[in-house]
Amino acid sequence: xxxxxxxxxxxxxxxxxxxxxxxxxxxxxxxxxxxxxxxxxxxxxxxxxxxxxxxxxxxxxxxxxxxxxxxxxxxxxxxxxxxxxxxxxxxxxxxxxxxxxxxxxxxxxxxxxxxxxxxxxxxxxxxxxxxxxxxxxxxxxxxxxxxxxxxxxxxxxxxxxxxxxxxxxxxxxxxxxxxxxxxxxxxxxxxxxxxxxxxxxxxxxxxxxxxxxxxxxxxxxxxxxxxxxxxxxxxxxxxxxxxxxxxxxxxxxxxxxxxxxxxx
Numbered sequence: 351x352x353x354x355x356x357x358x359x360x361x362x363x364x365x366x367x368x369x370x371x372x373x374x375x376x377x378x379x380x381x382x383x384x385x386x387x388x389x390x391x392x393x394x395x396x397x398x399x400x401x402x403x404x405x406x407x408x409x410x411x412x413x414x415x416x417x418x419x420x421x422x423x424x425x426x427x428x429x430x431x432x433x434x435x436x437x438x439x440x441x442x443x444x445x446x447x448x449x450x451x452x453x454x455x456x457x458x459x460x461x462x463x464x465x466x467x468x469x470x471x472x473x474x475x476x477x478x479x480x481x482x483x484x485x486x487x488x489x490x491x492x493x494x495x496x497x498x499x500x501x502x503x504x505x506x507x508x509x510x511x512x513x514x515x516x517x518x519x520x521x522x523x524x525x526x527x528x529x530x531x532x533x534x535x536x537x538x539x540x541x542x543x544x545x546x547x548x549x550x551x552x553x554x555x556x557x558x559x560x561x562x563x564x565x566x567x568x569x570x571x572x573x574x575x576x577x578x579x580x581x582x583x584x585x586x587x588x589x590x591x592x593x594x595x596x597x598x599x600x601x602x603x604x605x606x607x608x609x610x611x612x613x614x
Contacts, residue, residue: 354594356383360445360496361413361438362593363387365421365485368400370554371504372450374582375589377403380410382590384445387437388414389421389430391453422453422477427488434494443496444489446593449503449526452556453477454519471518478522483529490540500593501537501544503530504585505604507612509548515561527604534602543601545592550580550608576609584609 362379366372367388376386386407392400397418408414415437420426438444454477455470482503489495505527508520526546533544551570557563570579588607591597606612 351381353381353383355379355445356412358383358445359385359442361385361387361442362446362448363389363434363444363485363489364448364450365389365481366391366450366452367416367448368392368396368403370450370452370556371549371552371582371585371589372448373403374586375448375450375502376407377410378583378586378590379446379593380407380412380414383410383412384593385413385442386415387434387444388416390416390418391420392418421485422451422481424481424484427484431488431492431494435492438494444494444499445496446500446502446589447485447489447495448589449482449485449501451478451481454522456515456519456560458515459517466518471521474518475522475525478519479525479529482526483533486533486537486542486544490537490542495540495542497541498595498598499542500597501530501533501542502589502592503544503546505546505548507548507551509604513560513562513566530604531602538601543592543598545600545602546604547585547588547592548604548606548608548612549585550574550606550611552580552582552585554582570611573614574609574611575613578609580608580611 362384364372367376368390454474457466505523508516509523530544530546
């Protein structure tokens with residue numbers, strides 16, 4: 351396997367990298383020699399299993415640093431950046447920033463006792479969308495991005511379709527895409543490219559938390575011409591492609607990675 355990122359002192363910073371698309375991306379990029387920093391937020395009870403996944407990444411002969419911390423709080427970003435600068439040292443740079451934060455509210459709009467509120471929308475949009483801008487701006491201001499850097503985030507078909515219980519997350523996905531486009535436009539002079547991957551229905555832990563997820567899976571299997579769900583590794587493969595030198599002219603796009611699920 352070609353390890354094109356090996357010995358370049360470049361890093362992937364993954365926000366939400368302990369499971370799902372973030373973890374799969376970390377594993378894929380590590381196989382190709384990119385050093386990995388993972389920010390995640392998990393309970394102590396979950397850490398032993400997560401640590402096993404991290405050990406697998408370490409076995410790729412790259413550097414791995416992990417922080418169990420809330421990466422969505424704007425006030426804490428400066429604190430985390432101090433730690434990151436210690437990790438990167440004098441010459442390390444962030445080649446790739448991957449936003450894989452799933453911290454959304456899944457209430458209904460019409461629940462009598464526990465329905466969505468404006469605050470629920472605000473918190474979800476901040477965590478799942480605005481935090482991408484917070485991180486890009488902070489890393490840029492600290493001059494930690496590589497000369498040819500990539501910003502990658504994950505959206506879903508909920509950006510255009512209405513699913514029950516998904517209103518706040520849907521609003522966040524649309525916001526995420528708008529922020530991605532403007533990052534692509536305004537940060538391009540600094541060598542930063544930003545793209546959003548629209549993953550097909552993927553059976554991750556976050557997806558399983560959506561009420562009615564089993565029915566959504568059945569619909570996706572029927573729609574997909576390949577008659578299977580998207581796998582985290584399918585998405586991670588495209589993350590890797592977007593990080594390669596050959597992808598430096600891809601900027602400001604929403605890329606479906608679903609095996610054709612969106613076609614019907």
